[in-house]
Amino acid sequence: MATWDSIVIGGGIEGSSTAWQLARNGHKTLLLEQFPLPHTRGSSHGASRIIRHGYAEPFYVEMMMDAYKLWREIERESGIALYRKVGILTLECHPYEGIKVMESNLAKFGVYYKRLGPRDLKKQFPMLTYPNQYHATLEDDGGILRADQALKTIQSLFSSAGGTIEDGEKVVNITPGHLISVHTKQDTYKTKNLVVAAGPWTNKLLEPLNLKLPLQPLAINVLYWKEKEQGEYSPGRMPCFIHSSRDRLQEFYGLPCEEYPGLMKVDLHTGRAADPDARDANNQDQWDVKLVAEFLQKHLPGLEDKPSVMERCMYTVTPDHNFILDRHPKYENIVIGAGFSGTGFKLGPVVGKVLAELVMQKAPSHNLYPFKIDRFSKSKL
Numbered sequence: 001m002a003t004w005d006s007i008v009i010g011g012g013i014e015g016s017s018t019a020w021q022l023a024r025n026g027h028k029t030l031l032l033e034q035f036p037l038p039h040t041r042g043s044s045h046g047a048s049r050i051i052r053h054g055y056a057e058p059f060y061v062e063m064m065m066d067a068y069k070l071w072r073e074i075e076r077e078s079g080i081a082l083y084r085k086v087g088i089l090t091l092e093c094h095p096y097e098g099i100k101v102m103e104s105n106l107a108k109f110g111v112y113y114k115r116l117g118p119r120d121l122k123k124q125f126p127m128l129t130y131p132n133q134y135h136a137t138l139e140d141d142g143g144i145l146r147a148d149q150a151l152k153t154i155q156s157l158f159s160s161a162g163g164t165i166e167d168g169e170k171v172v173n174i175t176p177g178h179l180i181s182v183h184t185k186q187d188t189y190k191t192k193n194l195v196v197a198a199g200p201w202t203n204k205l206l207e208p209l210n211l212k213l214p215l216q217p218l219a220i221n222v223l224y225w226k227e228k229e230q231g232e233y234s235p236g237r238m239p240c241f242i243h244s245s246r247d248r249l250q251e252f253y254g255l256p257c258e259e260y261p262g263l264m265k266v267d268l269h270t271g272r273a274a275d276p277d278a279r280d281a282n283n284q285d286q287w288d289v290k291l292v293a294e295f296l297q298k299h300l301p302g303l304e305d306k307p308s309v310m311e312r313c314m315y316t317v318t319p320d321h322n323f324i325l326d327r328h329p330k331y332e333n334i335v336i337g338a339g340f341s342g343t344g345f346k347l348g349p350v351v352g353k354v355l356a357e358l359v360m361q362k363a364p365s366h367n368l369y370p371f372k373i374d375r376f377s378k379s380k381l
């Protein structure tokens with residue numbers, strides 16, 4: 001039986017990026033995915049994701065500086081365009097605490113942005129109706145990542161770097177040790193290192209290894225709304241946006257009509273607790289659809305009041321909404337990437353880089369302190 005340098009469980013954006021980084025660094029790497037690829041059951045499917053530098057936490061802005069470079073590198077290496085620059089607006093009500101922090105982080109890293117008061121906002125984006133107590137920050141470099149294409153591209157870079165993908169292979173058990181045994185329904189593999197990047201299924205794999213992380217999988221309705229007047233919300237006129245609020249039930253985001261012509265993707269930034277193996281059960285009441293419709297009526301009245309298309313996806317959130325990028329507390333050679341809390345796609349290449357560095361015992365390129373598992377231990381809560 002062959003021994004792998006590394007096995008990565010999970011063919012989503014985080015696992016695939018990690019596998020690619022390992023393979024390009026000379027690790028003999030196997031990527032195991034439970035479903036035949038591509039699939040729509042986890043968190044990384046769909047044609048689009050927002051990319052931006054702006055975050056309330058400076059460590060994410062720093063990582064995003066690296067992420068933009070890595071996405072460009074992926075585009076260069078593959079010859080495939082994955083990023084479309086359309087700008088991103090972050091909107092917030094007085095006293096603008098969130099956008100003030102974000103702006104100071106952007107300034108610290110030299111990222112260009114512009115503050116728009118109510119008059120500028122109306123002039124530049126007449127398709128938005130916001131009362132005077134709202135301000136917006138416009139980051140020019142914000143844009144759209146072609147998500148499905150990006151995932152496929154990274155997986156093919158992984159294969160070109162000598163990596164092996166086995167899809168339709170569900171890992172059912174892990175026996176830790178100096179040489180780890182990874183048991184799938186079909187086979188057993190031996191590896192020196194293991195990366196668990198299993199998205200909403202993470203705890204199902206870790207609990208038998210005596211580790212239960214505070215992860216909550218959420219089922220997310222992905223909604224697409226038709227514009228009443230053709231072209232009003234098209235890229236070039238309409239940027240991506242985030243309507244920021246302290247109340248998670250009032251946080252919305254949107255991408256201009258790009259993915260499906262004439263349909264704008266606008267969603268609530270949360271969902272309902274769900275088992276990833278039964279994601280679509282109990283989804284009748286659609287309270288989130290109502291909240292988005294009410295939001296649109298107030299602020300994007302040029303969109304119809306019922307979604308034309310509804311798809312489904314999953315978030316896996318942590319209590320502080322920060323990622324988990326760390327080793328298993330007991331098993332040094334098991335590395336975990338989880339809890340991407342609905343914002344992890346754009347950072348996928350950086351997550352892959354730092355998880356691979358953990359595996360390869362290299363100094364991480366970024367400060368991983370905010371992502372440590374022990375931040376959840378009782379004494380620190």
Ligand SMILES: Cc1cc2nc3c(=O)[nH]c(=O)nc-3n(C[C@H](O)[C@H](O)[C@H](O)COP(=O)(O)OP(=O)(O)OC[C@H]3O[C@@H](n4cnc5c(N)ncnc54)[C@H](O)[C@@H]3O)c2cc1C
Binds near residue numbers: 043198200315338346
């Ligand atoms: C609607 C929606 C909108 C989003 N918008 C944005 C955005 O605009 N910008 C942004 O940056 N991020 C966004 N995100 C978040 C981002 O997409 C996720 O953070 C990211 O995709 C998480 O990837 P992952 O690899 O951790 O998880 P996943 O994609 O779920 O991958 C995990 C993989 O592990 C596999 N797996 C699990 N268990 C096993 C097993 N036992 N054996 C083998 N394989 C296994 C699963 O099948 C799955 O393929 C959004 C997410 C959603 C749902």
